[in-house]
Amino acid sequence: MKEIGAFDVIGPVMIGPSSSHTAGALRIALLARKMFRPEIAAVRFVLYGSFAETYQGHGTDRALIAGILGFESDDPRIPDSFALAEKAGITAEFSLDRETKDIHPNTVDICLSGKNGESMKVRGISVGGGRAEIRGIDGVDIKLAGEYSTIFIKHRDAPGVVAYIAGKLSENNINIAFMRLYRENKGEQAYTIIEADEEISSPVVSAIEEHPAVYSAILIQ
Numbered sequence: 001m002k003e004i005g006a007f008d009v010i011g012p013v014m015i016g017p018s019s020s021h022t023a024g025a026l027r028i029a030l031l032a033r034k035m036f037r038p039e040i041a042a043v044r045f046v047l048y049g050s051f052a053e054t055y056q057g058h059g060t061d062r063a064l065i066a067g068i069l070g071f072e073s074d075d076p077r078i079p080d081s082f083a084l085a086e087k088a089g090i091t092a093e094f095s096l097d098r099e100t101k102d103i104h105p106n107t108v109d110i111c112l113s114g115k116n117g118e119s120m121k122v123r124g125i126s127v128g129g130g131r132a133e134i135r136g137i138d139g140v141d142i143k144l145a146g147e148y149s150t151i152f153i154k155h156r157d158a159p160g161v162v163a164y165i166a167g168k169l170s171e172n173n174i175n176i177a178f179m180r181l182y183r184e185n186k187g188e189q190a191y192t193i194i195e196a197d198e199e200i201s202s203p204v205v206s207a208i209e210e211h212p213a214v215y216s217a218i219l220i221q
Helices: 006-010 019-035 049-054 060-068 078-087 161-171 202-209
Strands: 040-048 091-097 107-114 119-128 131-137 140-144 149-156 176-183 189-196 214-220
Touching: 019 060, 019 107, 019 119, 019 131, 019 214, 040 049, 040 060, 049 107, 060 078, 060 091, 060 107, 078 091, 140 176, 140 189, 149 161, 149 202, 161 176, 161 189, 161 202, 202 214
Parallel strands: 040 091
Antiparallel strands: 040 107, 107 119, 119 131, 131 140, 149 189, 149 214, 176 189
């Protein structure tokens, strides 16, 4: 039996009508923003299932934009997120996919474009109570909730890289709660996601990025 906590009962403190369609959607976009280092120029959202059916009535669209802007679920600026995104120079587009059925009903693909030309596609789901999970990055299936101090590392799939990362955390007395590894193909781009019991500091992140096979290490608190 799944243990139920107080957060599951009372839900998040939020601006909006729905913990799944508002707070959860915002959480997905906020995680995506944290994982994408370049300054954002444009974003395209592809909505599936119930997100596609009720996204305007439940404020899912405003919440997604707010997450991209870095707002939390209780930020009073959420209702004005479209105007604030325009002011920030971010263009946004929404597409509805009502044909795909074998998918979680609260799913969104977020396609981010940076001002430096970089891009990233993130798939997320809202799992209820304002919580969310990232389930895909650039077509690679992953699982990331961001509920711990989390570091998201993009690197080349090469011997010794994961050991180096774990070593840097150990040197700083950081205990790994969960570690997940994903790769596109052998020897190509890979992702390591580490959730830690202790707070991961910026100097530790910088030390991890010193490895020649590490492309980027991003801290998600």
